[in-house]
Amino acid sequence: MLKIDNIFVLSFLSLILSSCCELGIPAGACCGDDKIGELLLSDTELSYIPYTSFNNTFYTSQNGSEVFASIQNFDRDLYKLSFDDHSCDYHTYERKSGRVYFFSIDLAFDITLDTYPHANMTILAKSLDEIDNAYHTVEETSLKPDCSKFYNDSFELLTQDTLVFGFQFHNAMVFENCDNSQVLDKLILSPDLGIDMIIFNDSTFLKLNN
Secondary structure (H helix, E strand, C coil): CHHHHHHHHHHHHHHHHHHCHHHCCCHHHHCCCEEEEEECCCHHHHCCCCCCCCEEEEEEECCCCEEEEEEEEEEEEEEEECCCCCCCEEEEEEEEEEEEEEHHHCEEEEEEEECCCCCEEEEEEEEEEEECCEEEEEEEEEEECCCCCCCCCCHHHHCEEEEECCEEEEEEEEEEECCCCCCEEEEEEECCCEEEEEEECCCCEEEECC
């Protein structure tokens, strides 16, 4: 008799779990997670931000002066997205993000490489001001390969060969100022190097030492 009761209870619980989502109860409250897809960053995509946390590098300006850059807090993480409130199904996506500081010129770049809805990168330039020994953002500028689009095209459609100020770049990604900033014009990223050149609105620039 005990065996029959257990079977009945298990069947009853299974029926509840399979139907409660259809009744509008939040998925997490009634059924187990079910991963139906996963999008991870490829080695090619990751090569455009080859940074690890707390690395340092140097750039040279058009007049030969050297500028120090601090690479901070670049981490990779996975996150879940569910596209149906009444389903337990979800997709897993990967993201890598961090910040590159140029303290001597009061500038920082927040860079995010994501796989949703496909591999794409967003860059937010921040003009900084030091107040009470702490840096505060005074202006933010969105940089994108195509300012008319909310999401960027896939990587293979964004890379290009280009010549800027006598420097040749291969398979580079060129990000443009999308917010009419008075400071920045373009940012060039190269595979295995990351930020390769910063071009300002007054035609001055910083080029990575490599």
